[in-house]
């Protein structure tokens with residue numbers, strides 16, 4: 105099972121973090137790993153109609169302590185049907201200091217069936233005591249994986265996680281070169297996955313970019329050496345350069361897949 109903590113700060117633009125929050129809410133509650141996106145629970149979380157999903161918004165310029173006290177009381181009631189009751193705090197950086205303090209005790213000692221998601225642009229507006237009790241996910245940078253269609257993402261993950269079957273290389277190259285998303289964006293996503301595995305491998309404190317894949321990447325990283333991962337990232341960036349320089353995409357994908365295969369990272 106993927107480990108999902110009890111509280112997160114999602115840092116970045118509201119539009120992006122709100123979307124990410126729902127993905128986390130689904131991941132915490134879907135019975136499948138990775139989350140299926142199709143079950144009753146996933147669909148209702150997505151539609152905002154799940155009885156265990158709550159949104160907290162500022163009243164005017166701030167989120168006041170009274171509101172947080174209400175939320176805290178409610179949060180200690182068990183979920184109606186989900187595994188985890190989810191509270192999404194929009195513009196959490198607008199919580200007053202009293203409001204943040206009122207949240208602290210629950211952050212320190214949360215019910216296991218609870219998930220708090222604090223969306224914020226400005227982490228400096230949050231108390232260090234609040235920050236230290238949450239996992240921080242940083243979406244202030246562009247996410248390589250954002251616009252990749254599901255079937256293409258599946259191919260990339262299959263390559264990264266379970267390797268390349270040589271007999272299928274033509275099929276993969278064709279699929280990837282013809283994807284609606286630019287090849288360099290797909291390669292950036294692959295690079296971010298290898299980068300994450302390097303982070304895992306070297307026990308670096310840097311956060312993972314693909315947090316939703318952390319279990320799979322951890323497992324895969326066991327088979328790969330840091331040297332091979334660095335090499336993989338180098339190979340990826342040299343082909344990203346080639347694609348950006350308007351090189352032949354099909355050729356770039358062949359070079360890439362063969363290069364990665366040679367390093368035994370796909």
Ligand SMILES: [Zn+2]
Nearest residue numbers: 134140143146
């Ligand atoms: Zn589901």
